[in-house]
Amino acid sequence: MLSLPHYRHNTRDLGISPMPKVSFVRALCTAALSLTLFCGFTFSNAYRSPRNSEREVRKSTSLIILHTTEAPGKSSLRKLCERGESHYTVDTDGTAYRIIDHKRVAYHCGRSMWNNVTRLDDVSVGIEVVGYHNRQITAAQITTLKSLVKEIQNIYKIPDERVLTHSMVAYGTPNRFHKRNHRGRKRCGMQFATWSLRQMIGLNSQPRFDPDVRAKRLINADPYLAKVLYGSAKEQDKALAKYNASDSTIISAGRTAWDIARDAYNSPDTIYVFPGGTRKAGNQITLWARIPVGTKVILNESCTDEDPVESFTVVGKDGKNATELAGEENSSPTTYYIYPNGRSASGNELTQAQLDKLPYGTKILVGYKRAGPIKAGMKVYSICGSKWKAADTYFLYPHGLLKPGSEMDDNKIPVDAYLFYKN
Ligand SMILES: [Zn+2]
Numbered sequence: 001m002l003s004l005p006h007y008r009h010n011t012r013d014l015g016i017s018p019m020p021k022v023s024f025v026r027a028l029c030t031a032a033l034s035l036t037l038f039c040g041f042t043f044s045n046a047y048r049s050p051r052n053s054e055r056e057v058r059k060s061t062s063l064i065i066l067h068t069t070e071a072p073g074k075s076s077l078r079k080l081c082e083r084g085e086s087h088y089t090v091d092t093d094g095t096a097y098r099i100i101d102h103k104r105v106a107y108h109c110g111r112s113m114w115n116n117v118t119r120l121d122d123v124s125v126g127i128e129v130v131g132y133h134n135r136q137i138t139a140a141q142i143t144t145l146k147s148l149v150k151e152i153q154n155i156y157k158i159p160d161e162r163v164l165t166h167s168m169v170a171y172g173t174p175n176r177f178h179k180r181n182h183r184g185r186k187r188c189g190m191q192f193a194t195w196s197l198r199q200m201i202g203l204n205s206q207p208r209f210d211p212d213v214r215a216k217r218l219i220n221a222d223p224y225l226a227k228v229l230y231g232s233a234k235e236q237d238k239a240l241a242k243y244n245a246s247d248s249t250i251i252s253a254g255r256t257a258w259d260i261a262r263d264a265y266n267s268p269d270t271i272y273v274f275p276g277g278t279r280k281a282g283n284q285i286t287l288w289a290r291i292p293v294g295t296k297v298i299l300n301e302s303c304t305d306e307d308p309v310e311s312f313t314v315v316g317k318d319g320k321n322a323t324e325l326a327g328e329e330n331s332s333p334t335t336y337y338i339y340p341n342g343r344s345a346s347g348n349e350l351t352q353a354q355l356d357k358l359p360y361g362t363k364i365l366v367g368y369k370r371a372g373p374i375k376a377g378m379k380v381y382s383i384c385g386s387k388w389k390a391a392d393t394y395f396l397y398p399h400g401l402l403k404p405g406s407e408m409d410d411n412k413i414p415v416d417a418y419l420f421y422k423n
Contacts, residue, residue, distance in 0.1 A: 184222025
């Protein structure tokens with residue numbers, strides 16, 4: 001198996017020069033209204049994310065990830081913009097909205113792995129297509145995607161077989177349906193794996209198998225999805241036609257809540273309507289084996305994860321203790337344990353007996369440095385440079401709250417907080 005080479009950035013932008021420093025008000029109006037004609041499709045800045053400037057510039061870029069929003073255009077755009085969850089979003093009329101600068105990190109992948117590389121937000125450009133994973137996209141979207149994908153491929157030298165779908169790379173951690181890390185957490189963008197659609201958007205090759213399932217790093221928790229992603233052209237079309245013909249949202253003898261809702265099966269946004277008419281949200285259900293046949297599942301999902309992946313793990317998660325979670329790093333000076341009461345200790349400050357008895361809910365940060373307590377007037381920039389505002393940097397408040405740097409305001413850093421940042 002080839003490992004993923006990381007390509008250097010080519011600094012060429014998408015043919016658009018930075019906004020000239022004219023009147024700020026005028027600039028704002030232009031940003032909201034103007035459409036820039038380029039390569040036969042239009043870019044709009046109407047949903048530029050306010051998070052853009054705080055996002056780090058990626059060090060390497062080796063993948064393009066295609067998504068379907070699983071929700072209508074305007075509400076998808078508002079959410080993606082607010083949270084900075086894609087680089088581009090292509091609406092049904094073919095307009096491409098620039099959400100996050102393509103050189104910076106957008107949170108579009110969530111928990112992800114491809115060819116043993118994880119956290120793919122750090123190495124990928126994400127394109128959201130307004131639509132659903134099991135429906136046709138519009139002709140205008142196909143035209144725009146063809147130009148946009150080609151443009152990004154050229155900038156980062158990304159070959160066709162590294163233009164992937166979110167469903168190819170998303171993976172789940174153990175849950176009540178699957179005991180191991182598994183593929184099949186999402187079906188997002190799965191139609192972009194079909195030969196027929198790929199040809200239309202100008203892609204002539206694609207992965208023929210899942211490298212992480214083949215290497216047994218993950219199990220395959222969605223055989224149907226695997227058929228759509230990696231089957232022959234004929235198998236793909238057949239699988240899609242069968243899926244679209246059946247009412248795939250009703251629980252039956254052969255179709256579980258997991259089959260329908262995937263990762264969102266126990267989400268408060270997933271509604272189960274029992275045959276008698278009673279409704280329950282996913283988080284209100286405990287007896288999963290007793291959901292009656294005929295129950296309808298109403299999904300209210302979005303393609304991206306609700307929250308960016310957290311960089312820490314928690315004692316008690318999946319029934320594991322600190323040693324199981326931190327592995328050989330458990331007694332390392334760069335592993336930190338944050339107790340529920342707000343105290344923290346590094347691995348080398350604790351005995352094995354203490355490590356074995358860490359309270360449930362203790363957070364574990366692996367590969368970190370600790371600074372603090374922060375004194376009044378201290379500038380966080382002087383401690384770790386621009387890392388202070390990274391999503392994987394954490395501020396530990398004296399009362400125990402752990403908050404990511406990306407959510408901090410540098411004017412409001414609490415006195416006596418500790419700062420944990422990646423080595
Ligand atoms: Zn997605």
